[in-house]
Amino acid sequence: MIRFGTGTYNVRDSEDVIPFKAAAVEASSPANTLTSTSSKSSAPSSSLKCIVTFLDDTEHEFDFHKHALGEELLEQVYDYLELVEKDFFGLQFICVVDVETAGSRMRWIDPKKSIKRQMMCPPYHLFFRVKFYVSNPSKLIEEYTRYQVYLQLRKDILEGKLPCTEQEAAILGSYAAQSELGDYSSDEHKENYLDKFHIVPHQNASLTRVIAQYHKHHTGQFPADAEYKFLEIAKTLPLYGFDLYEAKDNDNLDILVGVNCSGISIFKNDIILTSFPWAIIVKLSFKRKFFNVQMKEYDNGNSKDSVYAFNAISPPNCKMLWKSCIEHHTFFRLIAPPTAPQKSLFHLGSRFRYSGRTEYQSVEEMRRRAQGERNFNRNYSMTHHGKYKIDGGGKGLISKNECQASSSLSTTSNSDAFSATSAADFASRFSNQCRRLLPRRRAPSNFQQNIIRRRMNQISEINPVSALPDFIQQWLPKASSSFKLSQDMTIPENSCDNESHDECYFPAGGL
DSSP states (O other), rough: OOOSSSSEEEEHTTTOOOOHHHHHHHHHHHHHHHHHHEEEETSOOOEEEEEEEEESSOEEEEEEEOOOBHHHHHHHHHHHHTTGGGGEEEEEEEEEETTTTTOOOOOEEOTSEEEHHHHHHSEEEEEEEEEOOOGGGOOOOOOHHHHHHHHHHHHHHHHSSSOOHHHHHHHHHHHHHHHOOOOOOOSSSSSTTTTTTOOSSTOOHHHHHHHHHGGGTTTTTOOHHOOOOOHHTTTSSTTTOOEEEEEEEEOOOEEEEEEEESEEEETTTTEEEEEEEEETTTEEEETTTTTEEEEEETTTTEEEEEEEEESSSSSSHHHHHHHHHHHHHHHHHHHSSOOOOOOOSSSSSHHHHHHHOOHHHHHHHHHHOOOOOOOOOOOOOSOSSSSTTEEEEOSOOOOOOGGHHHOOOOOOOOOOHHHHHHHHHHHHHHHHHHHSOOOSSSOOHHHHHHHHHHHHHTTTTTOOOOOSSSHTTTTGGGGGHHHHGHHHHHHHTTTTTTTTTTOOOOOTTTO
């Protein structure tokens, strides 16, 4: 296999993916991979110990065999956190090979490659963090997932990666204080109760006083409400969701190239100079430190081709930027990931493609499952004695017997409502079968139409199982016939989370 530090990604061709074919390839590949790696684990080889630091600053050690792949570590981390909406997260590590290289940075673990091959040598220390920042927090179904994104944004703001104005910092800090300290109480919270509470780097006393004033106006908000408000404000920040890379333009001036869900943007002094949305980008290519963005713009029916080029600060940095563009475009833009190109003995350049699930697949799966909220512990940045204090660290989740330390907005699943819902679906399918049995060549008589209409009306009543014949009701569980159908438990299939309709998924064929 020959590579010369180059790579090309055709954006338009990737949007011609056929969803059902890609889903079939995706469904078949993990099983084959896991079976091949599980056979290696049975061999008595030396173990591999990986330490993972989570967003709440807790650590856990995972043991693997020396040939373990990155996806095995990822799955164990997701299982340890009991994280369902896992496609938005990943693991990062410091690459020891690029420590002396200009622009060296943390790399994402590749699920398809060996852990030992990627990290080279111990210690195998990784960091759990958000990889794809959701454009709208309402797309996240679970409160626990929103809490993890909240922790990541708190770190980004505190470390200076996500700059904000003093007014924005005061509002964000007030919601963070409400989430961690609960309602303001003059008896519990003295004058300097926020002295150790930091939301931005180099926080001054005046900003702390403003946060305390805003905190008083959030009385009655649960932690989940405050965190959701925090996410709603954080998503409006200029650098929210951007994966930034240092580069130089044609005039040899320092710029930042950012990649997010909307496309590629060029920054200078934290100000956007220009943006290239995915809709106009045709091809992305790199060669060593040289990066090209080929675009096709339409103006009054006339197309115009243009190329924007810049220099990355190092070849590894340029390749990481190219990979980040591929991952963000596939995750946010496509319905399903395209099929990986076939391997050949001789080929020029990298053939990297994103192999995980897309945002569309993750959101649709969560809507189908409609899983209820779970109880979990919140680990906070300071010790307090507020209304919503939760003692203990833990890995994130607690058992059902520890509900007194659970989230204030956590709810349990209503299995009765699900039973009634499934019974109503069965009754609806049975009525459709009755309609199909009617003769096709002549219209149904009034007597037959009245029977079907009576059956369909009975489905919408309180007891949906009564619409079924007696011999079918005997097959169903007796408990399902006494529950009322809850409309709140169902989610419309063609619902749109974004009221402004700024975003949509493109079907096969692209634009």
